[in-house]
Amino acid sequence: MKKLLKALESLYKLTRKLIGPNSSWRVNVTMVSEQDEKQFYLDYKPKYKIFHELMAKRMRRVLLVSSLYDSFMLEEDGRLSDQIYEEFQNLNLRTLPRITRVASAKEALALLREQEFDIVITMRRLGDIDAFSFGQNVKKIRDIPVILLLTSVVEINYLPEWNNREGIDRVFVWNGDSKIFVAILKHLEDKVNAPYDTEHGQVRVFIFVEDSIRFYSLLLPELYGEIMKQTHELLTEGVNDYQDLLRMRARPKILLAETYEEAMTFYQKYKKNVIGIISDIEYPKNGELDKQAGFEFAKAIKEEAPNTPVVLQSTDNAYQKQAERLSCFFIDKSSHGMFWDFRQWLLEYVGFGDFIFKLPDGTVVGRAKDVVDFHNQIAQVAIESLIFHGSNDHFSNWLSTRGEFEIAQRLKPRKVSEFTREELRSFLLRTINEIVLEKTRGIINDFSRENYHPETLFIRLRPGSLGGKGRGIAFLMFLLNTFLLEQEFEEVSIAIPRTIVIGTDAFNKFMEENNLYDIALAEISDAALKERFARAQLSRSLRNDLEFLLRDLTGPIAVRSSSLLEDSAYQPFAGIFKTYMLPNNSSNIERRLEDLCTAIKLVYASSFFKLARSYAETVGHTIEESKMAVVLQEAIGGEYNGRFYPEFSGTASSYNFYPFAPYMKPEDRVVHLALGLGKIIVEGGVSLRFCPKYPKINIYPTPDFLLKHSQKEFYAIDLTPQHFDLSSEDPFLIKLDLGDAIKDNTLTHIADTYDFNSETLRPGYFGEGAPVISFNRQLKYESFPLAAIVSRIMAIGERAMGCSVEIEFAGNIQENTKEKNEFYILQIRPFLPKKEALTEDYQVLDMEKILIQSNQISGNLLQKDIRDIVYVKPDAFDKTQTLEILDEIDEINEKLHPQGIPFILIGFGRWGSSDRFLGIPAKWHNICGAKVMIEADLEDFQIDFSQGSHFFQNIVSSNIGYFHVKHDKKGHYIDWAWLEEQPIIADKTFVRHVRTKQPVIVKVDGQKGEGFIIKSENSDQTNRK
Incomplete structure (x- = not known):
């Protein structure tokens, strides 16, 4: 080890x-x-966390020292406060400084001893002390920058020599424009943040060399203004507003140097991050004014990094030719077009503007305004243009200005000579494609047509909340991007399906524009509600955006609810709202758009269906709270003979209420696995159950028992042309049997063959004999590490959410062993089963007092006020009549629930199963008055537990006591004879309602895993511990 x-x-x-x-x-x-x-x-x-850490040191607290006259001039004549605020707003800066003014050096020094400040800005006229002595005194108190601000160019003449200005860090001239204050603060912030930000955030740097106080006071505000403006324009390429704001922190820094040595020190320290040089020509070198210093500095740069953009500035036009010989851009500082020239240099040479594809002779052959355009142009421009730009580092420079630092660094060291002509194009296309996808990976991308990429994994189509389900999927995406599971399971592709979420703002707009709230909250049938919502119209802009997206979404899609109330830890609302599976395969995009819009509207309508109302009422919510987002997901699966489904789908839960071996613990988790769409599992159909900690353990005692109780049916999306049938619960779904799977050849990897002669299972299924869906290849022989992947995802989810979780997943097994098998996580939600110890406990001394007992229970309950018991009569139960049984239960529930009378409900098979032959297909509103539910079996009707279904999840989260009682298992018991002796309130064909003379005691202890219903509280044989 x-x-x-x-x-x-x-x-x-x-x-x-x-x-x-x-x-x-x-x-x-x-x-x-x-x-x-x-x-x-x-x-x-978190992705983009580095941007949070940039620009950590801010000049937030400013002490301004000025005479009364200077203060008056700054505020009244210059409106300093208003101008600074306006300037920060114009530059999209979010951190406003707080300026404290004092009128004397004495007052300033006293305040510095009492309060924290980041910077001192002082005027020259301070009365009894000069600014330089004042600055020295400041630094004795606090080691902070001290800036001398002159109010006139004339005052420069009264300053000591540049090398004799101790106490002052920099001198600026104010010409009445507040931009100088922004420049001063940003200049100092850049200087102190540059070491960290360049090393950890790969932030780029401009080196600005200028020794003239007048000129750098004039140029620096313009430089910052232009760079802020250009950076802000580039940020429109971000994937969401939040990322844009963070990336503003990664704007290029400007480092101001006044001497050759200072400039060279900056370059040596930040050479890997230098994006451009802006230099005067005449400035000090070796302690003396050198008329060639700028040329020498530029020459040194060009010798080491010949493609670094350099602009040389001078008031002397005679220097232009010498600058051009060094391949430097020249700007005449005395020209009225100086700032225009500088802007052009930023756009054309540094890379802030469009990328202009040129041939070596200067002929323009293409233009790209953003990275997506860039990719498209590279695919089609002449190869000579790519060679020209690649040879001059134009690509990496342009990408650097857009904050694509890692990709730019990947391109920069590569030489054109390493590639053939077309290999160069392929390499660039592949790299740029990685840029686009990397920008979107692991984060929520706000939709815009300009920056849309068809492979973007998660898109928010409209503002507002993502809803519970949408949040869970977004969190899954983040976890997968963070934990890199594909590096652990290299043979499997692990991902979430491509997802688009329509935020809750669209729901609000839809309801208001169509005047739907009155009818939605009225007491009308679900069918009438569906019809009214289907007639309503989504906004034109939403329809147009959906049509745009459907150009790339050409396969089956799931249209899923994502209510604000959905998938919460304590009330998950699992399966309460609607999901529609659409084939989305018509050649007519209008037809596909209409189906999609109808599905979205019906998901909205399901917020107000009877099922949603009754569940919301039970868990203490109002239906008005249920603002609805909608999740559009690419369906997972393959096409087989006109139908679409995955080879496996499943659910997994951190907590197994019914461990099926003595050595298994509830915390060992449980997984349900099936062929086809997951609907078969979440609606209580037959599936394979296993413990991911012990995946090789078969819970079925004999092969013939497995044959009898294994999956026989599955769901798929019908791809044959049809119209949206409003009257159908699932208009595009079909239920198939294993005969269909045999025709589709989808049992090869997941089924074994039952041999009737030997009564054994033979590995694999090859078209003959009786197929048994066992997933043995994956679970026993680990041909696909399914159990390990599920366990790993569950462990990550539990750790990340800090509680138990449930997930839903689906995938495909590839025929070609060279292709990766696919595992898609569809959903994750917190799940908090109540396992704490009961505050009161009861010990039963006489087993005769027990009405019902089981050690396979869920919930945590001590109830002492229940007298009503509703049960299906054992001798009348008929699995072909479960719909009629449900009608009788519903009738009794409708009488008891409005009166607030709790009751115990006893039935056979799975409660809530959509398969009426496996149990009673109850919906929440049919049983919402039940406080305790019993799931029993009979000798000739034994069905596996139902804990994988949405119905069961809602039962558990609502803390309804739930018993599973086996007819022949030790510790499981129902006293049917005693029930038949109780006073009858209603006796129907299949169901009986009795009311006991005294309340029974219900004890469900989730921590101990035991449940009792005791016949009488005042019995002599029942004692409180």
Whole structure:
């Protein structure tokens, strides 16, 4: 094990070198278990967290020292406060400084001793002390920058020499424009933040060399204004507003130098990050004014980095030719077009503007305004243009200005000579495509047609909340991007399906524009509500955007609810709202758009269906709280003979209420697995159940028992042309049997063959004999590490959410062993089963007092006020009559629930199963008055537990006591004879309602895993502990 740890540590270090120090992941080794097992966990930091850490040191608290006259001039004549606020707003800066003014040096020094300040700005006229002495005194109190601000160019003449200005960090001239204050603050922030930001955030740097106080006071505000403006324009390429704001922190910095030595020091320190040089020509070198200093500095730069953009500035036009010989751009500082020239240099040479594709002779052959355009142009421009730009580092410079630092660094060291002509194009296309996808990976992307990429994984189509389900999917995307599961399971592609979420704002707009709230809250049937919502119209802009997206979405899609109330920890509302599966395969895009719009509107309508109302009422919500987002997801699966479905789908839960072996614990988790769409599982159909900690353990005692109780039916999307049938619950779904799966050849990897002669299972299914869906290849022989993947995802989810979780998933198994198998996580939600100990406990001394007993229970309940019991009569039960049984239960519930009378409900098979032959297909509104539910079986009717269904999840989260009672298992018991002796309130064909003379005691202890219903509280044989 020590060798393995050492090897993995070496691999980690090597990987970090290869992918760069700023990648958003790291590895920690955690020791977990008493057997000295080692388990590796990945810790994470949010994508774009580095942007949070940039510009950490701000000049927020400013002490301005000025005479009364200067203060008056600044505020009244210059309106300083208003101008600074306006300037910060114009530059899209969010951090406004707080300026404190004092009128004397004495007052300033006293205040500095009492309060924290980041910077002192002082005027020259301070009365009894000069500014330089004042600055020295300031630095004795606090080591902060001191700036001398002159009010006139004339005052420069009264300053000491540049090398004799101790106490003052920099001198500026104010010409009445507040931009100088912004420049001063940003200049100082850039200087103090540059070391960290360039190293950790790869932030780019301009080196600005100018020794003239007048000129740098004039140019620096314009430089910042232009760079802020250009940076802001580039940020429209961001994937959402939040990312844009963060990326503003990564704007290029401007480092101001006044001497050759200072400029060269900056360059040597930040050479890997330098994006451009702006230099005067005449400035000090070796302590003296040197008329060639700028040329010497530019020459040194060009010799080391010939493609670095350099602009030389001078009031002497005679220097232009010498600058051009060094391949430098020249600007005449005395020209009225100086700022225009500088702007052109930024756009054309530094890369702030469009990328202009040129041939070596200067002929323009293409233009790209953003990265998407850039990719498209590279695919089609002449190869000579790519060679020209690649040879001059134009690509990496342009990408750097857009904050694509890691990709720019990947391009910069590569030489054109390494590639053939077309290999160069392919390399660039592949790299740029990675840029686009990397920008969107792991984050929520706000939709815009300009920056849309068809492979974007998660798009928010409208503002507002994502809803519970949408949040869960977004969190899954973040976890997968952070924890890099595909590196752990290299043979499997692990992802979420492509997802588009229509935020809740669209729901509000739809309801208001169509005047739907009155009818939605009225007491009308679900059918009438569906019809009214279907007639309403989505906004034109939403329809247009959906049509735009459907150009790339050409396969089956799931249209899923994502209510604000959905998938919460305590009331998940699982399965309460609607999901529609659409084939989305018509050649007529208008037809596909209409189906999609109808599905969205019906999901909205399901917020107000009877089922949603009754469940919301039960858990203490009002239906008005249920603002609805809608999730559009690409369906997972393959096409087989006109139908579409995955080879496997499943659910997994952190907590197994019914462990099926003595050594299994509830915390070992449970998984339900099936062929086809997951509807078969979440609606209580037959599926394979296993414990991911013990995936090789078969819970079925004999092969013939497995044959009898294994999956026989599955769901698929019908791809044959049809219209949206409003009267159908699932208009595009079909239920198939294993005969259809045999025709589709989808049992090869997941089924075994039952041999009737030997009564054994033969591995694999090859078209003959009786197929048994066992998933043995995946679970027993690990041809696909299904159990390991589920366990890993559950562990990550539990750790990330801080509680138990449930997930839904689906996938495909590839025929070609060279292709990766596919595992898609569809959903995650927190799940908090109540397992705490009861505050009161009861010990039963006489077993005769027990009405019902089971150790397979869920919930946590001590109830002492229930007298009503509603039960299906054992001798009258008929599995072909479960719909009629449900009608009788519903009738009794309709009488008891409005009166607030709780009752115990006893039935056979699975409660809430959509398959009426497996149990009673109850919906929430049919049983919403029940406080305790019993799921029993009979000798000739034994059905596996129903804990994988949405119905069961809602039961558990509502803390309804739930018993599973086996007819022939020790510790499981129902006293039917006693029930028949109780006073009858209603006796129907299949169901009887009795009311006991005294309340029974219900004890459901989730921590101990035991449940009792005791016949009488005042019995002598029932004692409180």
